[in-house]
Amino acid sequence: MVVHSQSAALDHCSLIKTCKPTTSVFKGIPVVDLRDPEAKTLIVKACEEYGFFKLVNHGVPMEFFTRLEAEALKFFNLPQSDKDKAGPPDPFGYGLKKIGSNGDVGWVEYLLLNTNPQITSLKSLTVFRETPEIFRSSAVNDYIQAVKRMTFEVVELMADGLKIEPRDALSRLLRDEKSDSCFRLNHYPPCPELQALGGRNLIGFGEHTDPQIISVLRSNNTSGLQICLRDKTWVSVPPDQTSFFINVGDALQVMTNGRLRSVRHRVLAESMRSRVSMIYFGGPPLSEKIAPLASLMAKGEESLYEEFTWWEYKTSAYKSRLGAYRLGHFEKKTGGAAGQ
């Protein structure tokens, strides 16, 4: 639904969608302790049931979070004209409200970066030059390196839990120097005018699944993140600035032939507090064939999906609207109930 502004003050968010307030807080969020000997089993269980879990005792020092968050806020607090020098995102760079290039908008500003220096686009280089503080400091790089290392461990545990052989079948795709991964810093400013919306919530980042293999999110202590459960209800994820929240992406759903499900999620804006989040999206190299892993398939089990490369999936995803069910296009017509 489009907001019909109730005052002039609301004009600047008049194209952004609202939704009914959700009161239910996700109390049963699966929590995985990376040091727990049972971690591999718990990761698989959480990803089968929710495509989502919270990770604690992850070993990434809090200092990495606080440094990057401070640098991010310094950047987002710059005058608009300075931030605009790092945009528009195509797809990398600074973006304000527009998400992707197919008409999606949200109450958010962001920096989208490539994590692979070898294929750093000209746009990213411009970002480096135009926003010296955040990119001259080592905060972004240090954070990404630490989160990548931890993510490799998580997907290796996942492979162990799923009895995938070899155990680096997933992590090698993320470790590959041509891995098509990216990193996003999101800033959701407070929206005091929300109170005039009669209790409705403003969409910060509309509902979607992440196309990649895995997404690793960390935010400050502001709520807003919600996930969609199997019964289609939306629940709020209580924020925890010391932990990571891990999402199964579409590519992992396909590689496990639907056993792990990519999770639909969204972010709602708050009226009083600003939310800062940082997300590493781990993707495979562009040329990688995305198909169910042989060691996971039962005898005679057939793939639910047509064969495609990550490049083909990504190209199709980037032509789609944020909320689209992107995997639908790649499901085998006779393949059974993979859909949503």
Ligand SMILES: C=C1C[C@]23C[C@@]1(O)CC[C@H]2[C@@]12CC[C@H](O)[C@@](C)(C(=O)O1)[C@H]2[C@@H]3C(=O)O
């Ligand atoms: C509307 C879009 C934004 C997006 C590209 C897309 O066309 C559909 C997928 C979107 C998404 C969601 C997860 C990540 O935030 C993202 C970077 C990605 O890989 O897919 C975004 C894309 C984007 O913001 O460009």
Ligand SMILES: O=C(O)CCC(=O)C(=O)O
């Ligand atoms: O900002 C967040 O907390 C989540 C955003 C998100 O889902 C995304 O950028 O893909």
Ligand SMILES: [Fe+2]
């Ligand atoms: Fe997402």
